[in-house]
Amino acid sequence: MCRTFCGNDVVHEEAPLKKGVSRREFLAAGVATLGATVACATPGPKRNTPGSEEPPRDTGTEGRRYILKGGAVLSMDPSVGDFPRADVLVEGKKIVSVGPNLEATGAAVIDATGTVVMPGFIDTHHHQFETALRSFLAEGLLLNDGRPHGERNYFDYILQKLTPVYRPEDVYISELLGSLSQLDAGVTTVVDTSQVNHTPEHSDAAIRALREAGRRAVYAYASGQGAGTAYPRDLLRLQTQYFSSTDQLLTLAMNAELSESGFRDNWALARQAGVPIVTHLVGSLGHAALLEQLGREGLLESDTEYIHATGLTEGSWKQIADTGGGVSIAAPIELTMRHGMPPLQTALDHGIQPSLSVDVECTMTADFFTQMRTVYTLQRGLINQRALNGETQLPELLTCRDVIRFATVEGARVARVSQKVGSLTPGKEADLLLLRTDAINVAPLNNVPGAIVTLMERSNVDTVIVAGRIRKWRGALLDVELGRLRSEIEASRDYLFEKAGVRRELF
Known part of the structure; x- marks a missing residue:
């Protein structure tokens, strides 16, 4: 099998290991298909170490212990520190300890040499239901605002033509494949802004897919289209049916737009x-003035995540800062779709640490290496140009560690899951990554944050763990039947375009 030459490291365990247990629906066939596809496509270096290539069994279950040994550890927690070579001990779904030469008698041992061990990436804004529309609107703008180039735009094609024809099964497959794809890229948490709740059945399908994907998600319940939508009142049913426990991977939020009719009532319902x-x-849509008005009415609190925050007034920025709101910046989308210049420096100038998000895959990739590099180069380019123009009183240039913090710690804060994840802190849940540093695009390793931000991409994501459970192992997702998923997403795509009367232009 291909993985015999693609396998990288070793896991030692006292008892024989079993293959992953199959899951219902699409998650039913183990690693065979995806292992052959992904591992053959991105072979890692051959390692001459003895031991099994199988992952430890039953990871993430109560009492199950394993230790990641010998990796470069980037904890993103100043109280824990970083280590050129150290271990991370996991028991059940939680991190027990982090440090060099940990004792872990009886624990399975995962060889992490040649990798960076770090927290998983956190995406604070993603419309995952649009996965079937990937790359369709690569050159489109946000809307036709009367300025040049606006004829092909997101509002007209995605929101007005394609979104209305989604069936629950289309929502399900896009949500599932989008979740698994990001998991493969090391994004362990998402805020899924789900603007396709045409009926309660659409909402149920989205949540079912998020559950089956096996990663952490905040389901941001949003409005739908048509007479069947139950927004916003269905929020309370969803909360009771799916989100009654806080001890689960899924949590609930409410997407309530300032432009919606009765949005004050929607905000009140969320707080209820x-x-x-x-x-x-x-700002170009008039949101800044509304935000200032809400501030004057005392309706802004720290429970709100503001997406994009482009073109805002000084008054609206002050309202966000004073009330402790979170900011989610989708820099590649904002730059290419004419939302306005990503307000990275403006947020920082107001004491706001932003999180990062991918927004829509109909226009741009959902991996976080693209997000981090875009933010890093954009802020530095703008500040460097000011220096070349003769300015001397300038903000600090972003560092690689800064943007990794945006992608992890700040993401957890904005998504309101920082008590559980975002750093390798003992007591938090084990959402973590092993990123290969001995791969051809990174070796030799000279600086860990620099390698992650300036050199790495999806192929360097070796292993992904969510709540202690290994979801990707040595370059291949576990418990995923990629062939069937691909067939289902293609069938969904064909239906959506035909039903909407939108022509796909392959070239």
């Missing part, structure tokens, strides 16, 4: 339910 609010802010 005790769930956070997610809202888009684009």
Whole structure:
């Protein structure tokens, strides 16, 4: 099998290991298909170490212990520190300890040499239901605002033509494949801004897919289209049916837009339910003035995530800062779709540490290496140009560690899951990555944050762990039947375009 020459490291365990247990629906056939596809496509270096290539069994279950040994550890927690070579001990779904030469009698041992061990990436804004529409609107803008180039735009094609024809099964397969794809890229948490709740059945399908994907998600319940939508009142049913426990991977939020009719009532409903609010802010759409008005009414609190925050007034920025709101910046999308210049420096100038998000795959990739590099180069380019123009009183240039913090610690804070994840802190849940540093695009390793931000991409994501459970192992997702998923997403795509009367242009 291909993985015999693609396998990288070793796991030692006292008892024989079993293959992964199959899952219902699409997660039913183990690693065979995806292992052959992914591992053959991105072979890692051959390692001449003895032992099994199988992952430890039953990871993430109560009492199950394993230790990641010998990796470069980037904890993102100043109280824990970073280590050129150290270990991370996991028991059940939690991190027990981090440090060099840990004792872990009886624990399975995973060889992490040649990798960086770090927290998983956190995406604070993603419309995952659009996965079937990937790359369709690569050159489109946000809307036709009367300025040049706006004829092909997101509002007209995605929201007005394609979104209305989604069936629950289309929502399900896009949510599932989008989740698994990001998991493969090391994004262990998402805020899924789900603007396709045409009926309660659409909402149920989205949540079912998020559950089956096996990663951490904040389901941001949003409005749908048509007479069957139960937004916003269905929020309370969803909360009771799916989110009654806080000890699970899924949590609930409410996407309530400032432009919606009765949005104040929607915000009030979210607060009645005790769930956070997610809202888009684009100054050119008049959102800044509304935000200032809400501030004057005392309706802004720390429970709100503001997406994009482009083109805002000084008054609206002050409102966000004073009330402790979170900011989610989708820099590649904002730059290419004419949302306005990503407000990285403006947020920092107001004492706001931003999180990062991918927004829509109909226009741009959902991996976080692209997000981090875009933010890093954009802020430095703008500040460097000011220096070349003769300015001397300038903000600090972003560092690689800064943007990794945006992608992990700040993401957890904005998604309101920082009590569980975002750093390798003992007591937090084990959402972590092993990123290969001995791969051809990174070796030799000279600086860990620099290698992650300036050199790495999806192929360097060796192993992904969510709540202690190994979800990707040595370059291949576990418990995924890629062939069937691909067939289902292609069938969904064909239906959506035909039903909407939208022509796909392959070239």
